[in-house]
């Protein structure tokens with residue numbers, strides 16, 4: 001088999017793993033504002049933790065490139081917000097602000113997968129033995145990201161299967177980007193810090209501008225603070241060990 | 243200079259900068275609520291930046307101990323808020339005249355600074371330049387925090403210079419904890435990962451429970467998100483460039 005196909009296959013496995021993040025929500029049926037707030041806080045902690053890890057890695061390749069990437073990431077979310085705000089968006093059963101938040105979440109998490117795909121491809125350039133380890137690591141690391149997406153979609157009425165589907169969709173850029181990155185390692189490792197900066201900037205901004213305000217609006221602040229900070233630490237620990 | 247004195251010097255400077263927070267009230271009696279929101283977001287961003295820097299230095303140490311320490315730090319601050327019945331307190335009520343409220347705000351501020359003192363002390367153990375960097379970030383972030391405290395105090399009839407003085411006094415716990423943490427971990431270096439984690443957890447919890455919640459209603463979510471992220475980015479960038 002052509003090595004590029006192998007890379008694509010491995011990338012596909014990591015994308016599918018994201019769908020597993022929807023599983024814990026099989027048991028959640030209530031759509032109370034409190035459940036939404038709680039899910040938002042957990043998604044916020046997961047995304048902040050993931051961003052901390054990403055930035056720590058990316059600043060080793062170049063701090064300024066990371067900042068440039070992060071700025072572009074923030075501006076992109078602002079533009080996406082404006083565009084979505086102008087239309088009366090519908091998403092499944094949700095409308096208005098809720099639907100907008102769901103769409104933004106999918107856009108942000110999908111965009112952030114591009115740089116992860118590049119990371120997979122570039123690291124495959126390092127050799128095949130390393131590759132299996134990296135694939136397993138990224139696959140497991142994708143599960144909480146699926147959890148974050150499902151945490152935003154599920155309380156607003158998306159089915160568990162729908163959550164899994166959108167989670168996998170958000171990771172599809174991984175196999176797609178892994179192949180060109182694997183074939184052109186040199187070129188892609190140069191853009192990697194920009195890409196990671198973009199991903200981290202977009203995720204942190206999404207947390208600050210959408211997820212936290214809604215969480216504080218519907219739940220007591222010690223509860224939100226506890227959920228965000230404990231999830232953040234758990235995410236850092238989780239990603240550090242895989 | 244003896245390293246303990248270095249810690250004392252820089253943490254004292256950090257506590258002292260809180261006096262600058264009273265500065266706006268020399269010219270005007272009160273600040274518009276939007277600016278209080280800005281101050282919250284600035285302080286939140288710099289604290290998140292400082293906890294990020296600490297977290298990154300902790301990643302190449304014992305991560306599990308660090309995570310357990312972080313959980314303890316989070317739970318400790320949560321417990322102090324709950325035990326003192328301040329967990330649901332709105333910390334930005336500028337025209338609240340109830341006497342108890344003033345003392346509650348001072349208590350919350352003092353406990354807040356104590357956690358930041360641990361962060362300075364721990365960072366000084368990692369290396370003196372890193373400690374100076376964290377102390378600098380905390381020092382600058384003390385200014386907007388003190389401005390909010392002074393807005394509440396001057397609104398309650400406290401004179402501007404007394405408000406500035408009280409803001410510094412609320413930060414004395416920062417100096418104390420910085421020196422104690424530094425001395426204790428110098429004597430028992432194996433405690434470093436625990437203490438590092440504790441500081442990270444406590445700082446993140448403080449941002450999420452004290453600074454951000456009220457800010458969104460004060461200045462709107464886009465402004466708050468941009469200011470917080472920018473402040474955080476500057477601290478993280480300085481840390482990344484510095485090493």
Ligand SMILES: [Zn+2]
Nearest residue numbers: 289354358387
């Ligand atoms: Zn603070």
